[in-house]
Amino acid sequence: MIDMMILACAAVVAITDRTRIAVVAAVIIAGITGGAAVTAGHGSGLSPILSFAVAGMTALIAPLGILYFVRVHPVAGDLRPSVGVGMRVAIVAADLFIARGTIGLASFRTEPELLPDAFLLLCALTALMVHRNLLGQIVGLLVLGSAVEYAGDVLLPTLPGIVRTAFAFDAVIVTFIALLLVHAFRTHYPLLDVSSLRRLRG
């Protein structure tokens, strides 16, 4: 059930063209992976309260920052995908195919629980590459962070608590630095379109 929710939300992040929908899907993913981290936190010596705070940072604080930005700047509400919806669905289907293939490799055959994580990772990369709105890239980074966090819960539950905390802080600070940059971008590129970032080439 949880795996299905992760798969569905990951697909939504890559396919949708609305920032708010992508953020809500990212929040659900972060909530699930954060919840798993709270459970795994006991093994790493992280207290449940700190684990909860760490999970809350990625699941709530960073997405709230993005939603506030969208509210203030409505133009940021459109993710402006670079390909049509049909192509995005096809890419997500290919992501699922690749994820299944990866988990079928000899090195990972003993880790079937990594399938949703591999799919999440690929969907995060798809979101980073497909959405032309700069906020789409921030959402993609957040989902990528959730995927790595979830992989940590599956692969290395004994990962030191300090790394989990640092990773969560990292995700939140990256989000707010990115929002600061996007805010500054508005004067130069009102559409917040990533394709306008082509002044530096060669």
Place this chain on the structure above:
Amino acid sequence: MMRALVILAPVIGASVALVIPVRAVRRWVRIVAASIAAVLPLELLGREDPLAWSMLALVSFIGFLATLFSVGRYGHEAGSASVEWSRKAVYFWLLGAFWSAMALAVLATDFATLWIAISATTLATALLVGFEGEADSLEAAWKYLVLCSAGIAFGLLGIMLLGRAAIAAGLTPAAALSWHALAAAGLTSGQARVGLALMIVGFGTKAGLVPLHAWLPDAHSKAPAPVSGMLSGLLVSCALYALMRTMQAAGDVSSAHLLHGISIWLGAASIVMGGLFMITQRDLKRLLAYSTIEHAGVVTLALGIGGPIGRLAAVIHLFSHACAKSGAFLAAGILQADRGTTELARLRGSWQSGLGGRLLFFGGIALAGMPPFGPFVGELLLLVAAVVRRTWIPLGAASLGLFLAFLALARVIGETSAGDRHDDGARVGVPMRRYRRVVMAVATSCALAGALAVAVVPWTSARTYVVHLSDVLKGGTR
């Protein structure tokens, strides 16, 4: 306790300066705090792994020079008014945080701490890259933030896979991420290999290796000159240090062969592509940024070739390039302050116009791989190592790339030194008092002297020490 103090000293010093109300006193507090942070590592001499301590000394040396240069450069201006963070106080605090993060990176003894530190450098420097607030610098900062955050996330995934494989091989959770324990364990599983390869991707992205380099030329060319010097001289060096530790963790078993293969091809591609792009550049800082890719390639290729000579080449080149590149970027900063541009066509005749042009001349010949500077020794040893190991294709690629880079830098040296001064009327640079110019010139000269010192060290009584440094990288030894 002392380790914590060494790591935190730069950011504590920057924080103390924030609360000083008098501008002149604040400037001196910054210089004194940076001086203390620069000498504190001496307390750790003999108590740390020699390679880690030497990296710490490098971080402290260049961190101090960058702070000194910045006090001269930003002595009276606050940067761009168009972005909120473009304030002198923010600049110096982020510079201190950056310095602290790199000190943590080189003092780490396990991959978890190393990852935290390398990741923190991105956070500390993203706003520094976009400090000028212009469209170009914001674009560079965006690319830097997104690509490095994504790359380093893959690095963490690799660390987790490696840790999983280590625990499966019988290591305790506490030892599973220590490179010494990993090297001794000699992991051969598929998961360990994938993990190590992902770590190469993660740290390789921060080092700007081709094809993971897209952010580097933009970020290094658009950041303020002292930050460019630290990014090119130190951050890339810290990322390469992380690669060295990754290869050390692979030990001397089959996982290591895969890593050596990847390193050889990433290194050779970086040297060739760096050289090719250098030829086409019209901007001094951008050319220096591509030169960083080329030099990162030299270190990576030397690591990939391995053996005593390869390891020695990697270590010498890492240190000498860090000093030479910082010096060259600082010289570019003096020229930029003087002429208001880094366009090569408008920097003609810089030799006649002051210290900036003369320092750039020496920085240029150091980076071109000419004696007597350290990069010459590093590149020579790389070629010898490639011949000894009979890695002919990478040797050919490296020779081509090094030749192209030499041509590009020879053009820069020729145009800026021997050409007639380009003068298009009004002076557009930032007017500076004499003492500020002297402070900047002293910082630049010290960086270039560092590149010279690295060349001299192997031929003196300290030779055994340098060899010992490179021996630290041998799998399974401490």
